[in-house]
Amino acid sequence: MKKTQKSIIKLENVWKIYEMGDVKVEALRGLSLDVKKHEFVAIKGPSGSGKSTAVNMVGCLDIPSTGKILLDGEDISLMGESDLAQIRGRKIGFVFQKFNLIPTLTAMENVMLPMVFQGTTAEDRQKRAKELLTMVELGDRIDHRPSELSGGQQQRVAIARSLANDPEVILADEPTGNLDSKTGKMVMFFLKKLHKTGKTIIMVTHDDKLAKHADRIEHLIDGKIEQKRKKRG
Amino acid sequence: MLLDYLRFALKNLRNRQLRSWLTVLGIVIGIASIVALITVSQGLENSIEEQFEKIGSNRIFISAAGGGDPTARSGLTQKDVDKLEKLPDLEWVTPYLIAAVPVKFGRESLNARISGVPSDDMDRRWGDLDLSLKEGRFLAEGEKSSTLIGIRVSDDMFEKDVRVNTNLKINDKKFKVIGIMDEIGNSDDDNMILVPIETARELAGTPDAVTMIEVVIKNPAEMDRVAQKIQRTLEKVRDEESFEVQTPEQILNQLGSILDIIQVVLVGIAAISLLVGGLGIMNSMYTNVLERTNEIGVMKSIGATNLDIMLMFVFESGVIGLVGGTIGAALGTLISKGVGVAAAAGGFSILKVKVSFGIIILGILFSIIVGILSGAMPARQASKLKPIDALRYD
Numbered sequence: 111m112k113k114t115q116k117s118i119i120k121l122e123n124v125w126k127i128y129e130m131g132d133v134k135v136e137a138l139r140g141l142s143l144d145v146k147k148h149e150f151v152a153i154k155g156p157s158g159s160g161k162s163t164a165v166n167m168v169g170c171l172d173i174p175s176t177g178k179i180l181l182d183g184e185d186i187s188l189m190g191e192s193d194l195a196q197i198r199g200r201k202i203g204f205v206f207q208k209f210n211l212i213p214t215l216t217a218m219e220n221v222m223l224p225m226v227f228q229g230t231t232a233e234d235r236q237k238r239a240k241e242l243l244t245m246v247e248l249g250d251r252i253d254h255r256p257s258e259l260s261g262g263q264q265q266r267v268a269i270a271r272s273l274a275n276d277p278e279v280i281l282a283d284e285p286t287g288n289l290d291s292k293t294g295k296m297v298m299f300f301l302k303k304l305h306k307t308g309k310t311i312i313m314v315t316h317d318d319k320l321a322k323h324a325d326r327i328e329h330l331i332d333g334k335i336e337q338k339r340k341k342r343g
Numbered sequence: 344m345l346l347d348y349l350r351f352a353l354k355n356l357r358n359r360q361l362r363s364w365l366t367v368l369g370i371v372i373g374i375a376s377i378v379a380l381i382t383v384s385q386g387l388e389n390s391i392e393e394q395f396e397k398i399g400s401n402r403i404f405i406s407a408a409g410g411g412d413p414t415a416r417s418g419l420t421q422k423d424v425d426k427l428e429k430l431p432d433l434e435w436v437t438p439y440l441i442a443a444v445p446v447k448f449g450r451e452s453l454n455a456r457i458s459g460v461p462s463d464d465m466d467r468r469w470g471d472l473d474l475s476l477k478e479g480r481f482l483a484e485g486e487k488s489s490t491l492i493g494i495r496v497s498d499d500m501f502e503k504d505v506r507v508n509t510n511l512k513i514n515d516k517k518f519k520v521i522g523i524m525d526e527i528g529n530s531d532d533d534n535m536i537l538v539p540i541e542t543a544r545e546l547a548g549t550p551d552a553v554t555m556i557e558v559v560i561k562n563p564a565e566m567d568r569v570a571q572k573i574q575r576t577l578e579k580v581r582d583e584e585s586f587e588v589q590t591p592e593q594i595l596n597q598l599g600s601i602l603d604i605i606q607v608v609l610v611g612i613a614a615i616s617l618l619v620g621g622l623g624i625m626n627s628m629y630t631n632v633l634e635r636t637n638e639i640g641v642m643k644s645i646g647a648t649n650l651d652i653m654l655m656f657v658f659e660s661g662v663i664g665l666v667g668g669t670i671g672a673a674l675g676t677l678i679s680k681g682v683g684v685a686a687a688a689g690g691f692s693i694l695k696v697k698v699s700f701g702i703i704i705l706g707i708l709f710s711i712i713v714g715i716l717s718g719a720m721p722a723r724q725a726s727k728l729k730p731i732d733a734l735r736y737d
Contacts, residue, residue: 166731169644171643171644171730171731171734172729172730172731191648191649192648192649192650195643195646195647195648195649195651195730196646196648198644198645198646199645199646199647200646203645204644204645206641206734210637210641210734211641212638212641212642213358213638214351214354214355214358215351215354223642223645224645224646226344226347227642227645227646227647227648227651228646229344232347271645272645274645275646
């Protein structure tokens with residue numbers, strides 16, 4: 111297992127407190143996590159453990175109430191919304207449980223979308239999108255809309271999209287949650303393939319079998335990482 | 344990048360076609376009515392001006408105070424005419440007597456307006472006007488039982504066409520039609536039945552009466568001075584409040600300001616319908632934002648900034664405005680053309696509706712602005728959505 115010492119995402123004592131009327135909900139209670147470049151980390155936890163909130167934090171979709179989040183050394187809690195969106199678009203690729211493709215756009219256009227937001231030229235966008243869709247073995251489906259694709263195919267388009275801007279980190283949130291076990295395996299195959307090409311993969315799941323694919327499993331309980339670590343070599 | 348947003352906007356609009364077209368329709372109605380109303384009322388203004396240009400800049404009109412019904416008896420009499428004829432600044436002084444009397448042609452009988460005019464020098468009194476005879480001749484001095492008629496009296500007033508050398512019975516007296524005027528373009532003038540003023544007075548039973556006096560001045564540059572002189576001359580013989588001296592310019596200004604008010608009111612009403620159209624866009628865009636909340640969250644998570652989201656939605660409402668404005672301007676132009684055709688058929692061939700590209704372009708631009716403004720608030724709401732909230736939304 112290759113491992114450098116450089117952190118790509120580092121959470122330091124992150125608290126997230128939601129106020130719902132008079133009630134304060136402490137979704138994260140001092141979460142610390144250090145993901146190094148090229149790692150494959152699984153975050154596992156039962157429902158209610160603050161998993162979704164953790165995904166939002168790791169994915170820089172939200173900023174913590176207290177604590178620090180460093181993305182490639184930069185403190186994101188100090189950034190404005192638009193800078194954050196730009197950085198997210200460049201450095202993190204999302205793979206969602208519900209695929210979350212844009213229904214009105216074709217597979218090709220969906221894959222090009224993150225590049226549109228980064229101002230990539232149309233020519234480069236098309237070239238890259240074709241390459242990526244070919245890589246996930248959907249080269250013959252580029253003009254199909256999501257509704258014309260199976261769940262597994264949609265998730266592969268989503269994986270291609272997550273790679274559009276060549277991000278360092280792929281954040282997969284229950285990537286096989288909406289798929290049957292066979293297509294789920296195929297999706298896992300692609301994620302592992304990405305890991306081999308040097309991407310950092312962070313996968314959030316409740317599924318033990320999936321978590322086993324990772325280099326390292328972190329258990330999230332009650333809004334923080336359980337100290338006992340299970341390492342695989 | 345902006346082109347991509349435009350393409351996405353078109354895709355999204357196509358994706359909910361029925362709703363998009365209904366929203367567009369709201370704008371079409373508003374822009375069409377504004378364009379049509381402005382075009383028609385500009386045509387009206389132009390034709391009134393044109394009509395007054397025909398009258399010329401050397402005429403002054405004296406009538407009874409308050410304008411009023413032209414068939415009503417005014418306080419003016421032949422004495423006023425005689426008095427004015429003594430002024431050296433005047434080329435011609437032409438009294439008119441207008442009366443409503445029964446007119447019969449063949450077996451058909453109806454009430455019509457006749458105008459009594461001096462029968463001498465008719466061609467010279469009107470020489471500077473753009474009037475011509477279609478057939479026959481003008482009235483001649485000393486003639487009593489002759490009449491000169493407008494084109495619509497000949498063509499439309501009676502079931503059978505009235506021809507030269509046929510007879511009209513006016514108040515049971517026989518009049519020979521000696522001439523027919525060419526089309527003038529307004530129904531008042533084209534429906535005229537001219538008889539010698541002495542005969543008209545006999546028919547109406549009002550010996551000295553004059554409804555209106557038209558004077559032609561020698562030097563058009565002295566219009567205002569001469570108008571004042573006429574005013575003073577008549578004030579000596581009658582109450583100053585019983586008559587009005589008007590120059591074509593004054594009449595034109597009066598008509599113009601009435602027309603302006605009508606235009607403001609009508610265009611105002613049309614603008615309200617455009618406002619409603621704008622609210623339609625806003626409504627549709629809010630629904631749209633709500634429906635695509637999840638999509639907005641996805642786009643934000645893959646790198647869309649607030650501005651990107653805002654632009655996408657504003658482009659959509661802008662396209663609605665553009666399409667609605669283009670169709671609306673085309674429709675409005677067609678409607679105003681139709682009004683022009685209908686007016687010509689109804690006797691107002693002077694109403695020349697001219698299509699103005701300026702108004703069409705303005706209409707379309709205005710519509711785009713309405714689209715963008717109506718979409719701005721929903722778009723802002725969309726752009727302000729937090730990615731985590733938007734992603735959670737189903």
